Amino acid sequence: MPIYLVIPRDPAAAAAVDLSARLLAPDARARQVADLAQLRTEDPVSWEIDRWVAEHEAATPLNRAEEAVVTGTRLVEMDPEAASRMETELPDVLVVPDRPLPLIRPRHRETASTVTRNEVDAWHLDSIGLTVARRDGLRETGRGVRIAVLDTGIDDTHSEIQGKVSASFEIDRSRNEVVQIPNSHDTEGHGTHVAGLIVGRTVGIAPDADLVNLIMIPAGHGRVSDFVIAMEWAARQPRIQIVNMSAGKRGFHVEMRASSAGLLAAGVLPVFATGNEGRDRTRSPGNFPEPLSVGASTKFGRVATFSSGGTLVVDNQQYHVPDLVAPGEGVFSCVMGGGFEAWDGTSMATPIVSGAAALILERHPTIPVLDLIEELLNSCTDLGVQRDRQGKGLVQVIKP
Amino acid sequence: MKLSPVHAAKVDPDLRAALERGKGEEPLRVIMTLGPAGSEESAGPEAPAGISSREEYRRYLIDRQREAVGRRVGETLRALREMALNVTGGDMSPVAVVEGTIAQIVRSLDLEGVEHASLDQPIELIRPRRRG
Numbered sequence: 266m267p268i269y270l271v272i273p274r275d276p277a278a279a280a281a282v283d284l285s286a287r288l289l290a291p292d293a294r295a296r297q298v299a300d301l302a303q304l305r306t307e308d309p310v311s312w313e314i315d316r317w318v319a320e321h322e323a324a325t326p327l328n329r330a331e332e333a334v335v336t337g338t339r340l341v342e343m344d345p346e347a348a349s350r351m352e353t354e355l356p357d358v359l360v361v362p363d364r365p366l367p368l369i370r371p372r373h374r375e376t377a378s379t380v381t382r383n384e385v386d387a388w389h390l391d392s393i394g395l396t397v398a399r400r401d402g403l404r405e406t407g408r409g410v411r412i413a414v415l416d417t418g419i420d421d422t423h424s425e426i427q428g429k430v431s432a433s434f435e436i437d438r439s440r441n442e443v444v445q446i447p448n449s450h451d452t453e454g455h456g457t458h459v460a461g462l463i464v465g466r467t468v469g470i471a472p473d474a475d476l477v478n479l480i481m482i483p484a485g486h487g488r489v490s491d492f493v494i495a496m497e498w499a500a501r502q503p504r505i506q507i508v509n510m511s512a513g514k515r516g517f518h519v520e521m522r523a524s525s526a527g528l529l530a531a532g533v534l535p536v537f538a539t540g541n542e543g544r545d546r547t548r549s550p551g552n553f554p555e556p557l558s559v560g561a562s563t564k565f566g567r568v569a570t571f572s573s574g575g576t577l578v579v580d581n582q583q584y585h586v587p588d589l590v591a592p593g594e595g596v597f598s599c600v601m602g603g604g605f606e607a608w609d610g611t612s613m614a615t616p617i618v619s620g621a622a623a624l625i626l627e628r629h630p631t632i633p634v635l636d637l638i639e640e641l642l643n644s645c646t647d648l649g650v651q652r653d654r655q656g657k658g659l660v661q662v663i664k665p
Numbered sequence: 666m667k668l669s670p671v672h673a674a675k676v677d678p679d680l681r682a683a684l685e686r687g688k689g690e691e692p693l694r695v696i697m698t699l700g701p702a703g704s705e706e707s708a709g710p711e712a713p714a715g716i717s718s719r720e721e722y723r724r725y726l727i728d729r730q731r732e733a734v735g736r737r738v739g740e741t742l743r744a745l746r747e748m749a750l751n752v753t754g755g756d757m758s759p760v761a762v763v764e765g766t767i768a769q770i771v772r773s774l775d776l777e778g779v780e781h782a783s784l785d786q787p788i789e790l791i792r793p794r795r796r797g
Contacts, residue, residue, distance in 0.1 A: 610794065
C-alpha cells in the first residue's frame, strides 16, 4: 500500500515560535521543540488529520502527531482513492505520495507533464464506447451541430482545434451585452482543454461539430450576472444547440435556476459540471433539475472521489445529481500553446457528454431536447454505485 | 435603508444586508426573478410538421419562449424601466439583471411581478487538477 505525506498547508505552528529563541545551543533547541510540540497539540488541523485517519479503516498512520512536531508532516499508508478523498475533505492539508529520492545525476531531465499526440492515452474514448462504435461503422461526428463553450476562452491555434471555432464572444460588462471579438483566445487554459474533448481530432468525441467560444469566466472569475446574460444570449441563437459550462457557486442558488430552465425551453441542451468537492456537495447551476448535470468517472469504471454529487429536495421533489457521469480523472486534452495534459475534473467529463449529445443531434436533428436527455440517460452503463454518485451511470455513445 | 416585511421576504440574505446597510444613492446590481411563478413553458414540444432542420426548430422554440416569457413578465419589465432602472434580460427567461441605486431597487420590490432578488455574486470556475 502506498505511503503518503500529509502536510498542513499553513505553517502557523512553526511561524508562531518566537524567532528570537532560534539559537543553536542545545537547551534553546530543546525549548523550541517543546514550544512547537505544544502548538501542535493545540492545532485544529492536527486534530482533523487524526480524526480523519481514525475514521477511515483504509488509512494507517505510520507516525504519531508527537513524532511530527517540527514539520507537522504525518505519514499515512493508504490507497490512492483514500488519499484523493482525504485531499478533497481536508482542504487545509496537502497529501503527497511518498516517492524515491534519486541520486542527482548529471544532465538528468525532468519529464514534463505536457505530452505529444503520440503519448496521449485516450482511454476516455474507449470508456464511452466510441472506439468500438467507430470500428463498427459509426459515421456521426457531430457535423452540423453547434456547441457554445461558456468558459475561459479557447486557443484555436492548437492543431487539435484549428478551424473548429466558428465565432468568439465576450461579455461587455459596461453594457451587459455579449459582443463578438475578432480572435478566439483563452484567458487561462481551462476552456482549451474542454474544447479539445468536444472537437479535438485525436481526443474529441465530435470532431466535426463546431464551437462558439464565449468567454464568460475570464481568468476563471465571473459573476452570476454574466451567467444570466450568457444564458439569455445563447437561448436566442438559433444555431446553438448545446451549451457546455463548468462554473458555479457552491450550494443551491435559486437565482440561477430560471435561466437554465429558459435555455431548455428554447430547445438548447445545457450540460453543466456538478463540481469537484466530492459527495454531498454540489454547485449551482449544475445542481438544478433542469440541466444535464455531469459527474466524473475514472479509468477503472468507478466514480471519482472528487466528483460532486448529492440528493436535493426542491419544490417538494427529490432528485439526485449528477444525472450521469463521464470520464473525468486523468483525461488528456489540449493545453494552450500546444501539447496535451491529463487533468482531473468534472470539467473534463462535461464536454465528453456534450460531444456524445452532438452525435445524437446529427442523427436526429429535430429531436426535442427532453428526448435528447432521455437518449443520453438511457445509454448509460450502471457502475453499481449509488444514484447520488453516478446518476444513471457512465454515458455511452450511440451505436452505428 | 429599512426594508418592509414584504421587501425582506423577496430578497436573499446578502442582498438584504446590502440594502439595509447601504445608502439610498449607492449603485447596486441585482438578479431578479420575475413572476408570476409556475407559468413556465415546458421544454417538450416536438417540431411542428414541415420543420426539418434544427435551426428552424430552434427558431420556432425561440419565438414560442419569447412570447410566453413576454406574457409573463412584460409588464413588470416595463415597470422596472419606468423606474429608471437599467434592465437586461427577461427575454428568454423570467430573469433579469437590474442595475440602479439602492433606493430604486427597494422601490422596485413593491412590484408584484418581482418575485425574488439576489445580490450579484461571483461565480467560480470548477477548477480541475493537473496531473504531474
